[in-house]
Amino acid sequence: MALLITDDCINCDVCEPECPNEAIFLGPEIYQIDPNKCTECVGHFDEPQCVQVCPVACIPLNPQRLESRETLMQKYHRLVAQAKGDAGAAQALPPAALP
Numbered sequence: 001m002a003l004l005i006t007d008d009c010i011n012c013d014v015c016e017p018e019c020p021n022e023a024i025f026l027g028p029e030i031y032q033i034d035p036n037k038c039t040e041c042v043g044h045f046d047e048p049q050c051v052q053v054c055p056v057a058c059i060p061l062n063p064q065r066l067e068s069r070e071t072l073m074q075k076y077h078r079l080v081a082q083a084k085g086d087a088g089a090a091q092a093l094p095p096a097a098l099p
């Protein structure tokens, strides 16, 4: 299951850098979690890192995204493969095409 951030969020900025999947981002008002990137930290850590650091405990499980540990692990492998693909694509570009 992915996690979500409720409107109790106080925008303290602490969770965003802790996410190993870069799933947390600042939305229009509060921080949000991209459920396509959140693996509950499966593949990286034993416990969800954002939940560990949130000072107001506003990051529950997302009931809309029921996912088994196996599914979360598959999502983790997909994200890792994507990251490697992105890095490979950047390396394949000629120097002039790089930012």
Ligand code: SF4
Residues within 6 Å of the ligand: 003, 018, 019, 020, 021, 022, 023, 024, 033, 037, 038, 039, 040, 041, 042, 048, 049, 050, 051
């Ligand atoms: S549980 Fe882990 S992967 Fe999901 S948003 Fe929190 S830190 Fe990121």
Ligand code: SF4
Residues within 6 Å of the ligand: 005, 008, 009, 010, 011, 012, 013, 014, 015, 016, 031, 053, 054, 055, 056, 057, 058, 059
């Ligand atoms: S740690 Fe909690 S309160 Fe702070 S930005 Fe993240 S969700 Fe919001």
